[in-house]
Amino acid sequence: MHPHTTKAVADPLGWLDSHARRREEAGLRRVVRPRTPDSGAPGDPARGDPTRLLDLAGNDYLGLSRHPEVIEGGVRALRTWGAGSTGSRLVTGTTTLHGDLEDALAEHTGFAAALVFASGYAANLGVLTSLTGPDDLIVSDERNHASLVDACRLSRAQVIIVPHADVEAVDAALAERSWQHAVVVTDSVFSADGDLAPLAALHTVVRSHGALLVVDEAHSLGVVGPGGRGALADAGLASEPDVIATVTLSKALGSQGGAVLGPPAVRAHLIDTARTFIFDTGLAPACAGAALAALGILTTTPELADGVRRHARHLADLTGAPRPAGAVVSVVLGEPERAVRATEICRAHGVAVGCFRPPTVPPGTSRLRVAARANLTATDLARAADAFAAAIGTPGCPG
Known part of the structure; x- marks a missing residue:
């Protein structure tokens, strides 16, 4: 063999497939889900359309990104x-x-x-x-x-x-x-x-x-x-x-x-x-x-901060989660599969929420991460209540 000839070796990235399979089996695969112009972003005047998603996943806490x-x-x-x-x-x-x-x-x-x-x-x-x-x-x-x-x-x-x-x-x-x-x-x-x-x-x-x-x-x-x-x-x-x-x-x-x-x-x-x-x-x-x-x-408009905290407390009460210090409501469900399923049910009811799983959170504490906003309406909150009832049940009752 010529001294500069490179010997053929196995695919150096072949191990990625086995790691991906293990993450899939553990319920830990991630999906990049692009927003579209008609997905109902917070602050959009047309987001009251019932066919559009209510965003309780993003961090636009004061609803200012589209102000x-x-x-x-x-x-x-x-x-x-x-x-x-x-x-x-x-x-x-x-x-x-x-x-x-x-x-x-x-x-x-x-x-x-x-x-x-x-x-x-x-x-x-x-x-x-x-x-x-x-x-x-x-x-x-x-x-x-x-x-x-x-x-x-x-x-x-x-x-x-x-x-x-x-x-x-x-x-x-x-x-x-x-x-x-x-x-x-x-x-x-x-x-x-x-x-x-x-x-x-x-x-x-x-x-x-x-x-x-x-x-x-x-x-x-x-x-x-x-x-x-x-x-x-x-x-x-x-x-x-x-x-x-x-x-x-x-x-x-x-x-x-x-x-x-x-x-x-x-x-x-x-x-x-x-x-x-x-x-x-x-x-x-x-x-x-x-x-x-x-x-x-x-x-x-300093009252915006009061509004987001008030809505966060309301969302926490809807889910049975602890009342938060700020805008983030953490609804711990346990295993990744249950959190993923609850996220999908919320989405089917027109509400987008975050799904946090290991390694973002400790094993056994996979959860919905619900983000309140200052500009949520009574209609938004009612819609969230319906989605949470379907996804996790009424607080204090089996979900």
Whole structure:
């Protein structure tokens, strides 16, 4: 055989088929289901048509993604700045619009400064990898979002995973003192469970150890606290020097992107060191313009936050699920097959809901994830009640 001849080998991707079969047998195959223009998106004036799906799966918590002022904010930015940001934030990717958005986010949430990233995922990766290293410690709640999990892995820091919302476990982890700097990281409202982290108690422990508290407010911004200022503002912690928040613009603000909020020194440090800021293309101007318009609506219509929480409580009562802290109602059903079937029944009744299965949630806790919106109508809620009754039964009765 010629020395440079490559020997034939088995298909290097052949193992994918067996893995796909195992996921199929376990009820864990995913399907990409595109929305269509006539699928009944939230905020669409024609969505009252009974032939169109009621969306209780998406994260448009305030119903602003199709608000005329939000769309106009995006269109105006598109016409002014073009379709893309054309480069990283440090080259050509920063416009005056990005600065306006950062100022508005900081003012609304009560933080001193903000830095916008291309996504909430990028914001979480950027803040944890920039603030920790090999000699440091990250204490992370076991139910934190995947972006925080990945950020912990990339940080090269020692990572201790603690039981969900267990303040004593956080205290014990920090007490080891085998670290130079320490960060405690948690969601504020957890994306799958819908419950609220014990932020005040966590901050007390963090401060007693000279550590830093980083809180992902993705599901709190626009929903929790007076005027939707977020769970940290509601707890009186937004202006504390040892507290940092991350947010996404793709949920309550109906756009796309993310941001880190905290002291000005943190913003400056991230500009110098956060790889997801330095090397990623900046947030598209249209997204920045839409998010800024949505934030303006929230500021002038603070009752939107009350509305989404009220509707979430109503949806929880319809399903027998625990009342949530924010917009996310978690209806735990058990095995994946039951959750998939319930999702299909809801869809057959004209209601789209999320279906969360392992590895997104722990084994045995597959569930419907129902997302409330501020602009749900009485007709919408009645339709949801019919769908839930068919899919899971009346609360307190076998489903």
